[in-house]
Amino acid sequence: MSPALPERLRRLPTVASTFVIAHLGPLGAAGVGLLAFLAVYGPAALDPTRLGWLLRDDFSQHLLGWLFFRNEPLRFPLGAMEGFIHPLGTTLGYMDAIPWVALLLLPFSAVLPVDFQYIGPWMCACLMLQGATGAWVARRLDASVPQQWMVGGLLVLSPTLLARMSMAHEALCAHWTLILLVGLHLIPQRSARDAKQALGLALAMCVFAAGVHPVITAMVVALSVSLCVRTALERQLPWRWPVLAAGVNVGTVLVLFYVFGYLGTVRTLGAGAFGGFSADLAAFINPLGYRDLLWSRFLSALPRQGAQYEGFAYLGLGVLFALWTALVLVARDAPQVARLWRRFVPVGLVSLGLFFFALSSHITLRGELVANVSALYAPVMRWVEPFRSSGRFVWPLYYLLALGSALVLIRLPRPSVAPSLLALTVVLQGFDVNLGRGRQGQEGPAWTTAPSEALREAAEGRKHLVLYPPQIHDGSGRGCRAGPREFPLWAYRAYRLGLTFNSGYVARLDDSRAQSYCLGLDDDVRAGRLDPDTVYLSIPQRIHEFRAIRGTRCVQEDRLYLCVLEKDAASPGRQATP
Incomplete structure (x- = not known):
C-alpha cells in the first residue's frame, strides 16, 4: 500500500466537511425539497419495491415501460422494446419512462428486485434539485446561506411543479433544468471562464433533457440558445464560441432524439387538438389545477376552458408578493437596472415567446376567447402539433418571474431588509400552497399480486399474452380501444411471467399499423387460426368465438376468459358449438 494512501484516507473527513460547509445553501435547500416530498407523498413512495400506488393515472404506463424494457436485450434505437404492444413494439421515450434512468439501471436489472420502480425516487430527486438549483443560483449572486435556503424553499413550493406530480407526469418534473438555465442568464459573466462554464452547463442540460422528455427538451434548447445570445452580447468570448455552442446544442438534441427513437419510429408525430391544451392569460393568478384541485388556501378559482390544466x-x-415588490424596486432604480439589459433581455424575449406559444391559437382570458390566431399557426401546424399541450411552455416565464423576483429582493439597496422580505415571501407561499393530505403515495388497488395458478399453467411453455379485443391507443385516441380498460393488470402479470403483451397506452402510435394488427387478429380468431404459443384473454362477449374452435381450453378469471390452443391439438379449425 502506498504510504500516501493512509494520509489521503485521513483527509477524507476534512474534505467532506469542507464541501458541506461550502455548499451548505444548496444542500439545505435540497433538504427542504425532501421534506416537501415526504409531506406530499409520504416516505413509502421512496420504497422502490412498492408498485401498487402507481396504478393511477399515467403512472402505470411509465412503470410498465421500464418493466418490459428490463426484460429485453438492448437494441437500437436505445430504449426500443418489442414485448409491449407486441408485435408493434414501442420505445421508452413513447412510454414516458425517462430513458436515461432506465438505461442506467439496465446493467443492474439482474440483481434488482422483480418489483422495482424509480418513479417515487425520481420525483423526490426533482424536488430536491429544484431547491438546490435555486439556492446555487442565489449563491452565485453572493446571497447568504439563509437567503439561499429561502430562495430554494420558495421554488420547492412551486404549485406548477407540485401539480405536475399530482398529474402523474414525473418525466415532466425536471423543472430544475429550467431554473438552472434561467439562473445562468441572470448570473454575471465576469470572465471567459464564467462564460465557458455557462455554455458547458447549457450543453449538459440539453444532453440530459433529451433523455427525459421532449417537452422539457424543447424549452431547454430554447433557453440554451438564448444563453448563447447573452454570452455573445457579454463579449467575454469570441463570437464564434456562442454561435458554435448554439449549433452544437441543437444538433446534439436532434441526434439524441433519433438515438432514443423519438424520430424515425412513428410516421405521425402530430397529436391533434392543438389549441385545446393551452394556457390562459390569467394562468399566473388562477389556482385551479388538474381535476379541479384548488392549489391556494386563500384565492378562489378563476374560470378557464376544460383542458387548460396543462397551462396551470x-x-x-x-411569489406574487415578491414579484410586486421587485417591480416596485426595479421601477425606482430603472437606470441601474437598464445597464444590466444583457442579462434579462434574451431570456425575457424567449420566455415571452414561449408564453405566447403556450397561449396557442385560441388566446383566452378567464376562459373567454379574446383572439384567434389560427392563421398564424396554419403554415407550421405540422411542426407545432407534436407539442399540442402547448400550455406547458408557460414554465420558462413562470420561473423567470419566480426566481427573478426572489433574486431582486436579495439585491436590495438596504441588505438588512432582504432577509425579512424573503422570509415573509416564503411564509406566505407556505401558508398559501395547498399540499393536499399527504396520501398521494398510499397503496392503490392490489393489482401487482402474483399471477394465478391458472394463468401460470396456461402460460407454461408459451410466449405471448393477447388481450382480445386489444386495447391499444395513444394520447390522441389513435389505435384500437375495444378491449377492457384494466389492461395494466394483465400487462404486469405478463411481465412477471416473461410473456409479451399486445395492449397498452403510449404517447405516440402508428395508427395504420395498429389498425392492421387489430383487424388481422380479429380475422384470425374468427377463422380459428390460433397461435399455440399464445394465451388469449377474451372478454365475455367474444368467448363464443374461442369455444367454437377445435382444441381450445378456456377458464374464467377476473371477468375475462383465459383461452389456449392445446399444442397437441390436430389442425385447429372451426367446429360447431355443442
Missing part, C-alpha cells in the same frame, strides 16, 4: 401556472401568494 399559479405562482402562489408568496
Whole structure:
C-alpha cells in the first residue's frame, strides 16, 4: 500500500466537511425539497419495491415501460422494446419512462428486485434539485446561506411543479433544468471562464433533457440558445464560441432524439387538438389545477376552458408578493437596472415567446376567447402539433418571474431588509400552497399480486399474452380501444411471467399499423387460426368465438376468459358449438 494512501484516507473527513460547509445553501435547500416530498407523498413512495400506488393515472404506463424494457436485450434505437404492444413494439421515450434512468439501471436489472420502480425516487430527486438549483443560483449572486435556503424553499413550493406530480407526469418534473438555465442568464459573466462554464452547463442540460422528455427538451434548447445570445452580447468570448455552442446544442438534441427513437419510429408525430391544451392569460393568478384541485388556501378559482390544466401556472401568494415588490424596486432604480439589459433581455424575449406559444391559437382570458390566431399557426401546424399541450411552455416565464423576483429582493439597496422580505415571501407561499393530505403515495388497488395458478399453467411453455379485443391507443385516441380498460393488470402479470403483451397506452402510435394488427387478429380468431404459443384473454362477449374452435381450453378469471390452443391439438379449425 502506498504510504500516501493512509494520509489521503485521513483527509477524507476534512474534505467532506469542507464541501458541506461550502455548499451548505444548496444542500439545505435540497433538504427542504425532501421534506416537501415526504409531506406530499409520504416516505413509502421512496420504497422502490412498492408498485401498487402507481396504478393511477399515467403512472402505470411509465412503470410498465421500464418493466418490459428490463426484460429485453438492448437494441437500437436505445430504449426500443418489442414485448409491449407486441408485435408493434414501442420505445421508452413513447412510454414516458425517462430513458436515461432506465438505461442506467439496465446493467443492474439482474440483481434488482422483480418489483422495482424509480418513479417515487425520481420525483423526490426533482424536488430536491429544484431547491438546490435555486439556492446555487442565489449563491452565485453572493446571497447568504439563509437567503439561499429561502430562495430554494420558495421554488420547492412551486404549485406548477407540485401539480405536475399530482398529474402523474414525473418525466415532466425536471423543472430544475429550467431554473438552472434561467439562473445562468441572470448570473454575471465576469470572465471567459464564467462564460465557458455557462455554455458547458447549457450543453449538459440539453444532453440530459433529451433523455427525459421532449417537452422539457424543447424549452431547454430554447433557453440554451438564448444563453448563447447573452454570452455573445457579454463579449467575454469570441463570437464564434456562442454561435458554435448554439449549433452544437441543437444538433446534439436532434441526434439524441433519433438515438432514443423519438424520430424515425412513428410516421405521425402530430397529436391533434392543438389549441385545446393551452394556457390562459390569467394562468399566473388562477389556482385551479388538474381535476379541479384548488392549489391556494386563500384565492378562489378563476374560470378557464376544460383542458387548460396543462397551462396551470399559479405562482402562489408568496411569489406574487415578491414579484410586486421587485417591480416596485426595479421601477425606482430603472437606470441601474437598464445597464444590466444583457442579462434579462434574451431570456425575457424567449420566455415571452414561449408564453405566447403556450397561449396557442385560441388566446383566452378567464376562459373567454379574446383572439384567434389560427392563421398564424396554419403554415407550421405540422411542426407545432407534436407539442399540442402547448400550455406547458408557460414554465420558462413562470420561473423567470419566480426566481427573478426572489433574486431582486436579495439585491436590495438596504441588505438588512432582504432577509425579512424573503422570509415573509416564503411564509406566505407556505401558508398559501395547498399540499393536499399527504396520501398521494398510499397503496392503490392490489393489482401487482402474483399471477394465478391458472394463468401460470396456461402460460407454461408459451410466449405471448393477447388481450382480445386489444386495447391499444395513444394520447390522441389513435389505435384500437375495444378491449377492457384494466389492461395494466394483465400487462404486469405478463411481465412477471416473461410473456409479451399486445395492449397498452403510449404517447405516440402508428395508427395504420395498429389498425392492421387489430383487424388481422380479429380475422384470425374468427377463422380459428390460433397461435399455440399464445394465451388469449377474451372478454365475455367474444368467448363464443374461442369455444367454437377445435382444441381450445378456456377458464374464467377476473371477468375475462383465459383461452389456449392445446399444442397437441390436430389442425385447429372451426367446429360447431355443442
